[in-house]
Amino acid sequence: MLFDPRPKASRSELFGRDRELELLHANVDVPIIIISGIRRIGKTSLLTVFLNEVSIPSVIIDLRDLHTNYGLRDLYNLLSKAFSSKLDKLYDVLKSISGISIRGVEVEIKWRGRGSLTLSSLFDALNRRRIIIAFDEAQKLRGPRSQEFLNALAHAYDYDRNITFVLTGSEVGLLYGFLGIDRLDSPLYGRYCFNLKLERFDRDTSQEFLKAGFRELGIDVEAEVLEKAVEEFDGIPGWLTFFGNEYARGNRDIDRIKKLAIDIALGELQNIVRERGKRYAYALRGIAEGVKTWSGLKRYIEEKEGTTISPSILYNILKNLEDMSIIHNYQFLDPIYREASLRLHIDQS
Ligand SMILES: Nc1ncnc2c1ncn2[C@@H]1O[C@H](COP(=O)(O)OP(=O)(O)OP(=O)(O)O)[C@@H](O)[C@H]1O
Ligand SMILES: [Mg+2]
Structure with a gap:
């Protein structure tokens, strides 16, 4: 459903991003892909749809809740959560990695002490098979562990030819500042990455998106309302989806919907x-x-x-x-x- 507020998972629900999907497919063998764009522009949706379309096993590590001074244990907790959710596809490769144990449907990673896994050794081990590892909101990796992560990424870039990394970020300046691809002192200095910047919908696409979403639900909406929504939400897919979903659920007052959106942004x-x-x-x-x-x-x-x-x-x-x-x-x-x-x-x- 086009107005489903969760990140989209299939192309049929993802409006107007065919070109971006084709670009990702064409660059799937580049070691690092970066998807950037402001909040609610559709990065997680695009990433999820793409990974569901390629035949390569993949995992998405959601870093949104990683706190500023995170430690290795926090990061590994997110990694194990991500691996657990993909256990059916990754079982063989994970079970052969020392430092990783599989208990029922959960993956545990030894992060400290004898036999613990460093990030680099984890990437080297995953490299036994072709895999895509995606870090969603990668600027969250900034902090005391920055250097370790960047070193591991640079190492994997050079040696782990089977891994493609996808990094997304809504805080675009922070993400590029963290990676430092054009900064001499960064481990990633000079590495080629494929950059995809997600832009907002233009007026026509925004209109078409809203029309298609309401058509799907069998709801008639006056042209005037559509125009006002496009005006107020400025082509940002997340807000357009928010509007469509609220309206479809019976909230027919666009000013009230806008107020709800402002409250979220204010928070x-x-x-x-x-x-x-x-x-x-x-x-x-x-x-x-x-x-x-x-x-x-x-x-x-x-x-x-x-x-x-x-x-x-x-x-x-x-x-x-x-x-x-x-x-x-x-x-x-x-x-x-x-x-x-x-x-x-x-x-x-
Ligand atoms: N092309 C699209 N077609 C349909 N719905 C979309 C599209 N892009 C985004 N959405 C919807 O907009 C909202 C935000 O999308 P998503 O979470 O993918 O964006 P994001 O860029 O990852 O946002 P954030 O920066 O908050 O993580 C979701 O409700 C999603 O379903
Ligand atoms: Mg996201």
Whole structure:
């Protein structure tokens, strides 16, 4: 179903991404494939559909919940979860790896002590067969274990010809910064990767997507409503799906649906502010209110806060917001986040 809010798993449910699927099929033998794009653009869906179509065994490691200071045990827990879900396809290769035990339908990985597996040795062992290993939201691997992961990836790139890695990321600047393909001191420096950047739907595709989704459910929707939805959600498939699903379930008030979307985005922005500090709230709100210059934003934050802000701090805030794919050149990449930013609570104490 086109308006199913979960990531899509088959091509028939994935609208308008045939070209991207063909590109992935054509590049399946490149050692590292990178799928980037802002939140809700459809990376996980594209990845899942692609992996379901190729005949090569594959595994997706979902890193969304990996915390900032993760340790090897946390990462291995996610790996074992991913392996367990693919046990039927990977049983033979997994059972031959020392350091991995299979208990019933669960895979356990020895992460410390005698006979433990390093990431490199794990990749070398998996290399016995052709396999695709996908890390969804790979920028989450940044942190104290960065170097170890990048070294293992570089090692596998050079020696493990049977492995294709797919890395996705919604925080595009963070992902590329982490991989450092053009940074001399990165283990991945100079390695060729196939880059696929997912773009939002254009107006026509957005319209067609909504029409097809409603047609599938036998729901008639006025052209005016469709146009307003396309306008408000700016071609971002995740929001269009959200709208279609809400509308189909009986919520026929587009302003109310938009408000629900803004609440979700607001929750995400509040997490960022909680993690990084209230100056992020000032910056986001200033940009949402239309501040378009460095000096304008500096003045805005200083006015709100009653403190001067040093240029390097402001530079970092802007760079981080860009790297997280929230803004670019003082503009929001997703209009729903702009409106959510206008609701960020700012207490002037
Ligand atoms: N091409 C598409 N056709 C139909 N539905 C789509 C398409 N792309 C995305 N969706 C829907 O949009 C929502 C977001 O998709 P998905 O989770 O794949 O995106 P994502 O880029 O991985 O998002 P996130 O950055 O939050 O991980 C889901 O409800 C999914 O079903
Ligand atoms: Mg995703």
